[in-house]
Amino acid sequence: MAHFDLTDSSAVVVIGSGAGGGTLSNELAQKGVKVVCLEAGPRLSLADIVNNEGTMFKKMSWLDPRKGTGQLHPQFPSWSCKTVGGTTMHWEGQCPRLQEHELMAQTTYGEVADTSFIDWPLGMQELSSFYAKAEDKMGVAGTNGRPFLPGNNNYKVMAAGARKIGYQDVDTQHMAINSTVRDNRPSCQQIGFCNSGCAIGAKWSTLYTEVPKAEATGNFELRAESMVVRIHHDAHGRVTGVDYYDKGGVLRHQKARAVCVAGNAIETARLLLNSHSDLFPGGLANSSNQVGRNYMTHFTICVISLMPKPVNFHRGTQMAGVVRDEMRHDLSRGFWGGYSINPVPFPPEFLAAHMQHGGWGEELTASLQQYDHLAGLMMMGEDPPQATNRITLDPEVTDQRGMPIPVVHYSDHPNTTKMKAHALRQGKAIHSALGATKSYEITSLPATHNLGTARMSERVNDGVCNKWGQTHDIKNLFVSDGSLFSTSGSANPTLTIVALAIRQAEFIKSEIEKGNI
């Protein structure tokens, strides 16, 4: 691994080591660009990963204080990660591509009240080759000639019920989990616990793919437990470096050729806003007043059903599966945009708390007692951008470093309310078709997909970044995570984040060569 001096301004500073930051770092390092990656969380190894949700939650989650308002949990508005690898440690590996019509949301959906839809500044034609590169990099099952993963029992229940009610587009999903031995990592052993970190490294995570590969180039230095609190700029408004608290809690300043922010949509917006100055009183790259706005998640709601015979839904890859039939845009359903249906299991402790929120007594216990008969589905769908759903800095409360904590405000758009009701109905119908005796709804999960808070836009007033993720205001300041999403689409975002990071690395390299940054 390389080591860069704090006063060395030759390196690009990447903030965050997850899907966006980890990928971008490696792509740049492979091209000979020097990179310092500052990651707020600690660096785990595979030996730190155990099959226990509670233990891993504490090891990997972002637990610094945040405030949720609107319909969010007041202390835990979102579930993201604070660890090397970021949310690629927690994700389930699902890799759908965005659909062409979703990249043209404004054109497709037309005028919708109380939304701030725009079209993406790049279309499928520009994106598809990078999707292919991302799928190849991540070894996505079901792409590039790689076999799909086999379906587990919970998937089979979903697939059988879905077909029974007329759905047709059902398979085990494009998953960034090895279906065969690849890239010096084993194939999936159907362990379960995917979202607590894969203990054998079969699931793609930047912790053990992009990060060590970047280190092997000699162009890359990772500093874990290093929390960036401010980005600095010169009199011309070009960024010059960052302030961060290092492992020992000491405030350092690292000089930089360019800065790429990939802290996950909440922290990315928080950092840009907190880096306000005389020149940029509203925060960096915020002349449009769009930093922090248009915060989108995908709703995640679940149906847990008691099936007539054993399922054992805890066994195997947790979310290898999808029903795509409802992902289409079809106004005859009473809402625009679409949603996917996926298999999902939960451990007993989670179910006891959430299967019937606040519930207790004989009926709930009788269902829990038949844990082996439970089947689970998760539905997630497109979330429209709303200017009022946004990240701001708390005017009073600061964290342990004196940095204002983020306030996350979110409320469902009426379209989302309609889509959720439809999704719950369809989810229950899938299980009912196979004789489910009882279904529970879980509607209060914290979001894990955080999007849109520094979005890409064709027009400078509509967003924060251009189609390369370069901020409209500052040439050598980039955003490199889900914050970039112009709209959310209905698909899990990681594959798109990785595709955009690969694309951005090519752009940064060429801008360096042209002497522009």
Next chain:
Amino acid sequence: MSDSGISRRRLIQATVGITVLLAAATDGQVLLTANANANDDKANAERLVVHEADTLRQMVKRLFPYRNLSEEPYRLVVNQVRNEKSVADVATLLREGVGVLDSGVTGKQWLALSKAQQIEVMKRIETSAFFQLMLNTSIHSLHANREVWHLIGYPGSSVEYGGYINRGFNDIDWLPEGSVN
């Protein structure tokens, strides 16, 4: 009930102190009498502690009445709730909570009520801090308990057994023929 619990405990401490003074100052007869009172009060205090534990344990059973589960996981919930550090004075909260349960039906301790009456009284206090603490502790303690896991068919960690690749991840056999592929 809860107030008298506090004063009884204070009374016991006071009585013990007086006993020592009396032993030094007066004859054996007084000492014996005082000691007998102290022993009675000590026994009463123990009865209260036992009553509280019995009531809390029964409450956990009403929250999550698993069939064929031993007493041990329920007993552990009570131990855990009594050691709860996130509540400023958990002992008082529990003592007063038991008092509220016992005053739910006039003239009868909650433990002596029928199952339906016990549940009825619990429903009345669902939003109280006492009830929520008992519910949350039961959710987390019981459902992270290996005995409960074993009973309901959840095995926990699988990586040390090689996952489920050869242990039935796809062994479901009751779905309609030809419905999966």
